[in-house]
Amino acid sequence: MRKIYSLLIMLILLISTTSIVLGDAGEDKGNHYGKDDDFESDDDVDDKTEKEIEIVNNSFGAEIRLLQLEKALLKNILKGDMVVQVLIGLNFTTTELKSILTEMKALLEEVKAANASSNESVEIFISLKNESKNFTTQFRKTIRELLNDISLSELRVRIKEMLNASGQLDDYNKRIINLIRTFNGNQLYRLYSLIGEANSPFVNEYLNGTLPLNETKLQLFKIINEKTKEKKYEIFLEIKGENIRRQIHAQDAIENMGNGHGKQ
Amino acid sequence: MNKKIISIFFLLIIMVSMVFAYSYFTQPTTEEKPYDYSIDSINDKDISDEIDDLLIDENYEVEIGEMV
Numbered sequence: 001m002r003k004i005y006s007l008l009i010m011l012i013l014l015i016s017t018t019s020i021v022l023g024d025a026g027e028d029k030g031n032h033y034g035k036d037d038d039f040e041s042d043d044d045v046d047d048k049t050e051k052e053i054e055i056v057n058n059s060f061g062a063e064i065r066l067l068q069l070e071k072a073l074l075k076n077i078l079k080g081d082m083v084v085q086v087l088i089g090l091n092f093t094t095t096e097l098k099s100i101l102t103e104m105k106a107l108l109e110e111v112k113a114a115n116a117s118s119n120e121s122v123e124i125f126i127s128l129k130n131e132s133k134n135f136t137t138q139f140r141k142t143i144r145e146l147l148n149d150i151s152l153s154e155l156r157v158r159i160k161e162m163l164n165a166s167g168q169l170d171d172y173n174k175r176i177i178n179l180i181r182t183f184n185g186n187q188l189y190r191l192y193s194l195i196g197e198a199n200s201p202f203v204n205e206y207l208n209g210t211l212p213l214n215e216t217k218l219q220l221f222k223i224i225n226e227k228t229k230e231k232k233y234e235i236f237l238e239i240k241g242e243n244i245r246r247q248i249h250a251q252d253a254i255e256n257m258g259n260g261h262g263k264q
Numbered sequence: 265m266n267k268k269i270i271s272i273f274f275l276l277i278i279m280v281s282m283v284f285a286y287s288y289f290t291q292p293t294t295e296e297k298p299y300d301y302s303i304d305s306i307n308d309k310d311i312s313d314e315i316d317d318l319l320i321d322e323n324y325e326v327e328i329g330e331m332v
Contacts, residue, residue, distance in 0.1 A: 048327065055320065068324070069326045071326075072325060072326045072328045076329075076330075076331045079331045079332065080331050083332060129326065129328065132328040133328045136328050136329040137329060140329065140330065140331055143331075152332055156332045159332060177322050181322070183320055184320055187318055191318075213321075213322055217312075217319065221308075221311065221315065224311060225308065230303070232306070232311065233303045233306060235311070236310065236314060237301070239311075239315060239318050240314050242318060243314060243317045
């Protein structure tokens with residue numbers, strides 16, 4: 001009888017342990033799903049943003065990312081303005097939407113005025129991007145309270161057509177591509193020098209826009225492949241080193257923001 | 265009497281196995297696979313991937329979400 005009692009107690013203990021283990025796992029999942037994914041604090045960093053800030057360690061890279069953010073924000077403001085016009089035509093109250101747009105326009109001015117050469121350019125970019133995302137979410141939630149899914153999808157198509165026809169982002173597209181080409185051009189010059197082909201015409205052709213990026217990469221790859229195994233290895237280590245330096249810089253910057261609490 | 269003890273004992277074994285199996289399959293993978301960057305381990309794809317990483321995609325867009 002005593003044996004049965006002791007075995008029963010052990011069984012109870014084991015069941016308790018199991019429930020604790022399962023409870024912990026459940027709690028973890030609960031935290032994940034219970035998290036408010038819609039709004040982000042100033043220093044929240046998702047994986048895409050972490051990748052984006054890898055080039056913000058120099059002012060040129062920061063300029064590219066800030067200009068891309070400026071374009072994304074302007075695009076949403078233009079869409080928002082179009083939505084408001086359509087809704088006014090349908091006799092909807094648009095006060096709240098207009099107020100969000102006003103804040104987005106003020107934020108756009110902040111993005112335009114942001115200093116790409118600042119030592120805090122990473123923090124600035126992350127904070128401005130998160131604010132942009134939050135206003136966009138706020139606008140989207142507000143409009144979803146006004147229209148049903150069918151009307152929203154019709155509106156989405158109409159707004160996209162209007163935006164494409166307006167051509168208001170064409171100038172941004174050109175400026176961004178020019179900046180990216182110069183950035184990539186600098187990297188390519190450095191690589192071709194390392195390979196010992198500093199006078200290669202491919203970089204200039206890429207910079208002129210006559211050679212697309214994919215072709216440029218292919219040409220570079222072909223030249224590297226013609227080199228000896230040791231030289232190829234040296235080139236690989238150089239590129240890998242640069243990529244790792246960027247990643248470390250991005251991670252350092254995130255850790256410096258709120259002692260690493262920013263990473264989602 | 266003995267039958268009871270044996271059944272409780274089996275139940276115990278099942279419970280212990282369950283706990284171990286659960287903890288084994290849910291443990292986080294903290295050990296990262298070590299990278300091998302020796303001269304013989306580098307292939308064309310590695311070089312191509314690193315070149316892709318080094319250069320910025322011209323069509324990349326910073327995403328802040330959709331308005332509608």
